Amino acid sequence: MAVFKIALINELEKLYKKKKALAAIVFSLAVIILGQLAIWGVRAGFGIRGAGGGEFPLLILSVVIKTVLPLFVALAAIDSFSGEFSRNIIRVTLTRPVSRFKIFSAKVVAAAIFILLNLLSIFFLSILISLFFNYKSLTVTGVASTFWAYMVSLLPLLVLVLGVILLAHLLKSGLAVFFAAVLLFLASELLALILPQYAGLFITSHLGWYKLWLAHTFPLAAVLRKLLLMLGSGVMLFVGSFYLFERKEF
Amino acid sequence: MEKIIEIEELTKIYPNGRGIEDVSLEICQGEIFGFLGPKGAGKTTAMKIMTGLIKPDRGAVRLFGYDIIDQYEAAMAGVGVLIEVAESYPYLSAHDNLQQFARYYPRVDEQRIEEVLAITGMARYQHEKPKKFSLGMKQRLGLAAAILSRPKLLILDEPFNGLDVQGMIDVRNLVKRLAQEEGTTCFISSHLIHDVELICTRIGVIYNGKILNIASTENILKDYASLENYFVNEVERNGRV
Numbered sequence: 001m002a003v004f005k006i007a008l009i010n011e012l013e014k015l016y017k018k019k020k021a022l023a024a025i026v027f028s029l030a031v032i033i034l035g036q037l038a039i040w041g042v043r044a045g046f047g048i049r050g051a052g053g054g055e056f057p058l059l060i061l062s063v064v065i066k067t068v069l070p071l072f073v074a075l076a077a078i079d080s081f082s083g084e085f086s087r088n089i090i091r092v093t094l095t096r097p098v099s100r101f102k103i104f105s106a107k108v109v110a111a112a113i114f115i116l117l118n119l120l121s122i123f124f125l126s127i128l129i130s131l132f133f134n135y136k137s138l139t140v141t142g143v144a145s146t147f148w149a150y151m152v153s154l155l156p157l158l159v160l161v162l163g164v165i166l167l168a169h170l171l172k173s174g175l176a177v178f179f180a181a182v183l184l185f186l187a188s189e190l191l192a193l194i195l196p197q198y199a200g201l202f203i204t205s206h207l208g209w210y211k212l213w214l215a216h217t218f219p220l221a222a223v224l225r226k227l228l229l230m231l232g233s234g235v236m237l238f239v240g241s242f243y244l245f246e247r248k249e250f
Numbered sequence: 251m252e253k254i255i256e257i258e259e260l261t262k263i264y265p266n267g268r269g270i271e272d273v274s275l276e277i278c279q280g281e282i283f284g285f286l287g288p289k290g291a292g293k294t295t296a297m298k299i300m301t302g303l304i305k306p307d308r309g310a311v312r313l314f315g316y317d318i319i320d321q322y323e324a325a326m327a328g329v330g331v332l333i334e335v336a337e338s339y340p341y342l343s344a345h346d347n348l349q350q351f352a353r354y355y356p357r358v359d360e361q362r363i364e365e366v367l368a369i370t371g372m373a374r375y376q377h378e379k380p381k382k383f384s385l386g387m388k389q390r391l392g393l394a395a396a397i398l399s400r401p402k403l404l405i406l407d408e409p410f411n412g413l414d415v416q417g418m419i420d421v422r423n424l425v426k427r428l429a430q431e432e433g434t435t436c437f438i439s440s441h442l443i444h445d446v447e448l449i450c451t452r453i454g455v456i457y458n459g460k461i462l463n464i465a466s467t468e469n470i471l472k473d474y475a476s477l478e479n480y481f482v483n484e485v486e487r488n489g490r491v
Contacts, residue, residue: 003323006353013350018341087337092347092395095301095331096354097323249304 003098007106010093011080015110020079024072028118029125031068032060036129055137057126057146058214064122065153065207066189070160073115074181077164080107082174091250104245108165108238115157123150149210156206159230160185162237163203169244206230251278253315254403254435255300260309262295263459270295270459273309277437277452279402282429284450284467285439286481292459293439294334297407300437301331313403330401332409336392340381344372344391347380348398355399362398369424370394385412393421397428404428404436410445422449447477455484462488 015021036056084090093103123146130138163184167177185204192199199205209226212219255277263269270292277283285293298304300311302318302325311318316325338347345363352358367373370390380388389412396404404425410418426449428434440446446453447467454464462484467477474480 003354010350010353013346014339014342017346088334089337089339091303091333092337092339092351092392094303095326095329095333096351097326097329098354099322247305250298 004102004106007093007098007102008109011106011110012113015076015080015114018079021076021114024068024076025118025121028064028068028072028122031064032122032126032129035060035063036133056130056133057123057143058149060122060126061146061150061153061210062208065157065210066204069115069118069122069153069157070185070207072118073111073157073161074164074178076114077111077161078168078174078177078181080111081165081168082171082177085168085248085250086174088250094250100246101242104242108162111161111165112154112158115154115161119150119153119157123147145214149213152213153207153210155227155230155234156203156209159203159206159234159237162234162241166237166241166244169241169248200225200229203233251280253277254279254281254313255283255437256310256312256315257296257300258310260296260299260306260311262299262304262306264295268292268459270299270456273456273459273461275454275461275464277435279435280429280433281452282425282436282438282450284446284453285437285456286443286446286453286477287439287441287456289441291456293456294407295459296456297333297405297437297439301329301333301405302326303333328399328402330396330399330404332389332392332396332405333407335385335411336389336395338380338388338391338395340379343377343379344383344394345376347391348395351395351398358399362400366394366398369397371420386414386417389413390417393424397424400432402434404434404438406436406438408440409438410440410442418445425449443476443478443481447471453477453480455481457485457488 039056084093094100127138127143127146164177164181167180168174171177171180188202188204192202192205206226206229209223212223212226253276255275257273257275260273261269261271263271268290273292273296285296287293295304299306300313300318302322305319313325313329318325338344339350342350344367348363348366352363364373367376370393372387372390372394375383375387380391383391389409393409396406406425409421413421422445425436425438429436438446438450450467452464452466453470455462470477470480474483
């Protein structure tokens with residue numbers, strides 16, 4: 001466990017010192033501010049009611065969960081794997097007294113922490129902006145359920161990242177991984193629309209599962225079904241990626 | 251004397267037919283072993299298998315008695331490695347790169363990081379990022395990373411790559427000092443025969459993926475005017491220069 005902890009600290013330090021990771025968080029936050037300004041503009045200019053203070057963080061989540069968040073977490077994962085595979089930078093870590101399983105797991109956990117930090121910063125800023133623009137419609141229970149909606153979004157994003165990590169082991173360049181990930185994301189969204197009866201099989205369809213947690217009557221069966229599907233996909237993607245990582249020659 | 255490296259019938263053949271075949275070696279504590287061969291002879295392949303970067307088709311490697319595949323962490327605990335061109339994280343400073351590696355060794359502290367930076371002549375560049383470094387500077391940083399943990403075994407693949415004359419002399423002196431003062435065992439591959447002759451106590455010649463001969467430098471120089479003559483003779487005997 002001590003060696004894994006060191007590997008994780010190293011991965012987090014690398015993530016922190018890469019400007020891309022910081023840029024991702026700043027960009028996500030910029031989206032929130034722009035979102036609120038747009039709502040304010042629509043309300044003031046056209047007299048149309050935008051999202052209220054309580055709804056704004058959920059509106060932001062519904063936008064970022066399918067746009068900037070998958071994009072930035074995919075970029076971080078590509079950097080962590082394909083970036084280190086290129087020019088064999090990863091050799092300097094692999095030749096330390098640490099097993100490949102611990103290095104791989106540390107990278108995945110670091111990606112999960114990155115997603116969590118991103119979700120938390122978007123949540124807190126959107127709540128802050130809601131307080132500033134329309135604090136009257138904010139309630140404690142509303143904030144709590146919104147917070148939970150943000151937290152449960154970690155799981156589908158993590159499954160998505162594991163998919164990107166698998167691609168990083170199948171394709172040589174980071175650029176190819178990025179484009180393949182974007183194409184697969186769009187294809188998955190399209191297929192879910194064309195074949196709604198099979199939508200549960202596509203990873204991207206789980207991104208909206210936070211909505212299940214907001215229902216007045218808790219849909220236990222639906223939540224369990226989605227949870228098991230995501231866990232199943234996650235485990236398969238983790239094992240498949242690690243199998244390739246373990247066999248990879250550097 | 252304690253066996254530090256044991257290699258048994260190591261074989262790895264790539265799809266293009268190149269690689270190594272039935273390489274067997276034993277290296278004892280304190281030796282500076284020179285792995286000599288032309289480019290493409292199989293030196294790097296053997297060293298990558300020794301450090302777990304690639305897996306052999308068959309055969310085994312034990313470092314300090316630990317199998318490199320089944321007991322990786324124990325086998326690598328006392329090993330410092332530099333394989334081919336020394337790479338480092340371009341977005342971390344030279345110091346932060348070393349700090350990343352230092353965390354894996356409980357006895358390596360800030361003072362040791364400063365020490366290896368000074369030994370390799372990188373102290374004044376420690377806050378700079380390697381993306382701006384020349385090949386020689388990268389190689390020096392790679393050497394600093396390799397000796398950081400005060401390893402009992404140093405595996406250096408082409409450590410003179412990109413170094414100027416002074417750099418080569420520094421590396422030779424460093425390796426000799428580590429072997430003499432700290433009893434470090436060194437496994438060095440190079441195609442630079444002169445440098446190998448100056449530092450290595452035992453020489454193994456590899457050609458076309460096979461070990462041609464292993465002998466002590468002292469014995470070789472009794473029979474041949476130079477290591478180069480010995481190398482040419484060994485290769486000729488096996489069919490080519």
